[in-house]
Amino acid sequence: MRRACVIGYPVKHSRSPMIHGFWLAERGIAGSYGREEVAPEDFDRFVAGLADAGYAGGNVTVPHKAAAFRLAAVDDPVAMALEAVNTLWFEDGVLRGMNTDAAGFLANLDQEAPGWDGGLGKAAVLGAGGAARAIVHALLARGAERVVIVNRTLARAEELAARFGPRAVAAGWDEAASALDGAACLVNTTSLGMAGQPALDLDLAALPAGALVTDIVYVPIETPLLALARRRGHPVVDGLGMLLHQAVPGFERWFGERPAVTPALRALVLGDI
Ligand code: ATR
Numbered sequence: 001m002r003r004a005c006v007i008g009y010p011v012k013h014s015r016s017p018m019i020h021g022f023w024l025a026e027r028g029i030a031g032s033y034g035r036e037e038v039a040p041e042d043f044d045r046f047v048a049g050l051a052d053a054g055y056a057g058g059n060v061t062v063p064h065k066a067a068a069f070r071l072a073a074v075d076d077p078v079a080m081a082l083e084a085v086n087t088l089w090f091e092d093g094v095l096r097g098m099n100t101d102a103a104g105f106l107a108n109l110d111q112e113a114p115g116w117d118g119g120l121g122k123a124a125v126l127g128a129g130g131a132a133r134a135i136v137h138a139l140l141a142r143g144a145e146r147v148v149i150v151n152r153t154l155a156r157a158e159e160l161a162a163r164f165g166p167r168a169v170a171a172g173w174d175e176a177a178s179a180l181d182g183a184a185c186l187v188n189t190t191s192l193g194m195a196g197q198p199a200l201d202l203d204l205a206a207l208p209a210g211a212l213v214t215d216i217v218y219v220p221i222e223t224p225l226l227a228l229a230r231r232r233g234h235p236v237v238d239g240l241g242m243l244l245h246q247a248v249p250g251f252e253r254w255f256g257e258r259p260a261v262t263p264a265l266r267a268l269v270l271g272d273i
Contacts, residue, residue: 002029
């Protein structure tokens with residue numbers, strides 16, 4: 001029986017066990033996927049014992065993605081660019097790592113809004129944390145001519161933009177309106193709008209008609225930003241699909257079959273939100 005897990009701190013709210021459990025049952029695979037709560041000071045030791053603990057690999061979540069990058073053999077260009085690994089597996093006894101966040105972001109938009117990237121000139125990204133890093137990378141890889149990173153703390157946006165070269169530029173929160181001007185797509189990567197957090201209060205007047213709006217927050221599934229964008233007639237894509245799609249490559253590595261993100265899986269996870 002093949003076993004995998006999600007390693008985080010905290011990890012009890014992770015929905016990865018539900019996602020992988022669904023696929024295992026759907027495909028009749030005799031495997032398991034559990035949760036491992038590992039404190040940062042214990043992470044290296046835990047990973048060193050991963051194979052002996054019977055794991056074929058696992059997902060890595062907050063706050064361990066940089067440490068996982070340091071420990072695993074990495075040839076995935078996305079993980080190298082992000083200096084973060086969210087998926088671990090063994091190949092010939094060697095622990096390997098990749099990052100599926102950027103591909104998960106793109107796969108979600110490809111599935112939910114086909115053609116969204118046609119004529120992707122300018123994109124606006126709100127936030128400058130780890131999620132923003134993956135998404136800026138994804139947008140540039142998909143051909144965005146310019147990505148404006150809008151963040152409350154301008155220095156973090158500048159630092160992130162500098163990693164990506166001249167096509168990424170930084171803006172402060174007070175410049176959000178001009179960042180939206182001419183953008184084909186707007187992505188929220190901040191925690192604003194999440195249940196228990198303040199709403200994201202943004203004037204969308206400058207956002208061109210037809211621009212796609214998406215949020216990585218998926219609790220609630222319809223964030224205040226998505227609701228506002230929908231009222232203004234923009235195509236919107238919620239953030240749940242990114243979570244579902246980023247899980248696909250790991251499942252394939254550990255259990256040998258490539259699963260699909262289906263309405264049934266979405267409904268299952270939605271029922272838990
Ligand atoms: P993650 O790695 O999940 O992206 P993070 O590194 O904690 O998380 O980043 C959270 C993002 O949400 C940051 O861009 C943060 O802005 P700062 O860099 O200025 O902290 C943004 N954020 C969180 N709370 C916010 C708030 N109340 N107003 C504006 N931005 C906020």
